[in-house]
Amino acid sequence: MKLYKVTAFSQLREKSGISIKSLAGLTGKCERTIYRWERGETNPDPKIMEELKLMAGETLTKSPNKSPFFSFIDLFAGIGGLRKAFESIGGKCVFTSEWDKACRQTYQANFDCDHEVAGDIREVDPDSVPDFDVLLAGFPCQPFSIAGVSKKNSLGMPHGFHCDTQGTLFFEVAQMIERRRPAAFLLENVKNLVSHDKGKTFRIIMKTLKEELGYTVSYRVIDAKGWVPQHRERIFIAGFRNDADFTFDDMDIPDPHEGPKIGTILHPENGTEEEEPPYTVGEYGEVSKKYTLSDRLWEYLQNYAKKHRERGNGFGYGLCGPNDVARTLSARYYKDGSEILIRQDGGKNPRRLTPRECARLMGFDKPDGRSFVIPVSDTQAYKQFGNSVAVPVVEAVARHMLPSILEARRHQNHIEQPSLFEVAGNA
Structure with a gap:
């Protein structure tokens, strides 16, 4: 059996988590060409190499002259942990909602917002939100009541998640997804969401996302210990509007025992x-x-x-x-x-x-930085960081999602807009 040397291209492709077949589909190149790059038989397109570096996390900043790869909205934004991560892979935030005044102060001190930061999401009309590709939300966990559903159904009143989740903040997320039909979403919550209210909360959430909204959904509880010196388990729920070859099962998770101290x-x-x-x-x-x-x-x-x-x-x-x-x-x-x-x-x-x-x-x-602006009191800062996400974890999740986001975006737009790989490969 002939052995091929490990090339910079093959290392980047594996690190980015994208298969040769998927890469061929995204770039418009044939698989034979990709295999030649993989084996070092021919030189890969340098622009595609740069995009792979971005996806692999070796380049966490985009050139300000480049168009965003996709747009997203940031709901229950806190101090911007999800936004910071998805900007690192080339996304552009077009709408933000955060009800807490002190969080908005920190958020606006750290992000160049070209849009107003809205307050209570319950007061926002979904149709007033600019077009977007990805919805991000770290929504609070609340119990759902299913009492009276049969009676409401018999009276022709709202049913499904309109009934089950009415009055909860997840309802606002589901309603935004229903009305705007984004290409993808990422929801984040505490690990105990799975067992909350004896599992009823999570069952309703998954039923809503999969059966009622029609998204392909995958979830995983991830411990931040591989990235930061903290035992912090959070659940991430990713969904794609169309059938997507996406799962968290093959996401590369660093060994928590080898993480930083x-x-x-x-x-x-x-x-x-x-x-x-x-x-x-x-x-x-x-x-x-x-x-x-x-x-x-x-x-x-x-x-x-x-x-x-x-x-x-x-x-x-x-x-x-x-x-x-x-x-x-x-x-x-x-x-x-x-x-x-x-x-x-x-x-x-x-x-x-x-x-x-x-x-x-x-x-x-x-680890030795001090660039994040902390404009609030110590008490507020502790609350804000304690309620936030571990940014490097979400960056890894975002990179893992990126190929599927791009594919879902292209499919949703009826392939009228080229992917970033097509632009890079044909420029």
């Missing part, structure tokens, strides 16, 4: 990082003393943990050193910081993470 996102406090008041101060950029727990709070947390250990419970604080992985950062972190406390030398009490370290822990900043 929390020391990578902490302030070094050795003078290598410029001070950033109010988080760090002084010549060596030391973490401000206000983040160190008071003697009273530290004593309370230790006694609380001891009491629950004696009862056989696992409740307590989470104390981390540089080589550890943190528990899940929650929106309640501002209260006492107990789920993620950082050990300190010199007999000091442990401390909370600073909001800048939270930005790094959630992937809004690189």
Whole structure:
């Protein structure tokens, strides 16, 4: 059997998660040509190589002169974690909705919005939203009531999700999908969505998306530990309007045991990082003393943990050193910081993470970065990061979805608009 050398093209194609058959379909090239590139027999189109780099995550920024590959809307946007990820693969946000005023402040401080950031999605007419290809939503989890459905049906009243989910925020997502029929969507929620209300909530959601709205749907619970130093499990539900060769089953997930440790996102406090008041101060950029727990709070947390250990419970604080992985950062972190406390030398009490370290822990900043603007109080910042998504995880999800998004977009547009690969291959 003849063996072929590993080429830069084959490595990029495998890393991007796209098959030779799919790539041929997207580029308009024959499979024989793709195989020749794969084997190094001929040189691949350089523009297609650049697009593969984007899909593989090696190029996370687009040239400002290039047209967006697809458009999307950002519902329940929070501080823009989903948007940040989907912009990284060439998407353009055309509409945003977020009800929380403080979140909107942070969102608008970090994104160049050429559109108004709407408030409560329940007050938005779906038909007033600009055309878009992909819907993104990190909707809150709420129980659904199915009481009285039979009676409503007999009276000719709304049925299906119009009845089952009426009054919930998922209803707003489903209604937007029904009215606008996007090529694709990505929904994000807590892991417990699957078991919420004894599984009824998730069953209604899946029935709505698959049977009533007619989308091909795949979902997966993903732990962020492979990307960031935090145990954070979230469910991602992806759907495509037309039959799509998409599944989360073949998504490449980094080994969580090989992921980064929390020391990578902490302030070094050795003078290598410029001070950033109010988080760090002084010549060596030391973490401000206000983040160190008071003697009273530290004593309370230790006694609380001891009491629950004696009862056989696992409740307590989470104390981390540089080589550890943190528990899940929650929106309640501002209260006492107990789920993620950082050990300190010199007999000091442990401390909370600073909001800048939270930005790094959630992937809004690189491990040593500080570019994400935090214009709100510490309390608001902790709530916002605790409620958000781990950006590198969503970037990986977005890259995995990209080939199917492009294919669904082309199909929905009756192949009137060329894909980015056709543009690259025929330019």
